[in-house]
Amino acid sequence: GAGVSQSPSNKVTEKGKDVELRCDPISGHTALYWYRQSLGQGLEFLIYFQGNSAPDKSGLPSDRFSAERTGGSVSTLTIQRTQQEDSAVYLCASSYLPYRGRNTGELFFGEGSRLTVL
Amino acid sequence: TQLLEQSPQFLSIQEGENLTVYCNSSSVFSSLQWYRQEPGEGPVLLVTVVTGGEVKKLKRLTFQFGDARKDSSLHITAAQPGDTGLYLCAGALGAGSYQLTFGKGTKLSVIP
Secondary structure: OOOOEEEOOEEEEOOOOOEEEEEEOOOOOOEEEEEEEOOOOOEEEEEEEEOOOOOEOOOOOOOOEEEEEOOOOOEEEEEOOOOHHHOEEEEEEEEOOOOOOOOOOOOEEOOOEEEEEO | OOOOEEEOOEEEEEOOOOEEEEEEOOOOOOEEEEEEEOOOOOOEEEEEEOOOOOEEEEOOEEEEEOOOOOEEEEEEOOOOHHHOEEEEEEEEOOOOOOOEEEOOOEEEEEEO
């Protein structure tokens, strides 16, 4: 498809289980972002990948969260030992250019993966 | 502390009315973007403003970036039901920043 693809669209898991969320960005986009959107909240930055550079992991809320991007394309966000507070919509976005201040780069978002931790 | 404060949080209006939503901060942003998000979908970019005092128009939508680049507003003229959605502002703090900071959004409902 032409847009950012995320899977699964919905995931219900039990507390303590590990989950993997996948993002397939738009072909040719070098920048990839993960955001988290909780009910009533804005988008919370989690992690950023740009080309072969080291990712910016400064937004990851704990060491239970990790992400990787293989071959500069597909990315996987892994949450270990899930907690109820991890319940949220996890949004992935890609961009042709990294968004840097006055650079008018546009982020293209996927539809998100809704995670529910029981 | 929320870096970008959006107001109002909720807005319900009749079709044909005008409205303004606000995005405020005590920080200076290099640029600011507005996105619209519909239920079950990701946000979609509406506009980017980069110059203090800049005004951009997109059909019935008018976006303004404050002179000090700390605030922005979105004005919708003659709102239509298709304008319903969550409006998010997002800003980049520095010229070298690639992190977009998002506000919590304004949830707009336009009643036919």
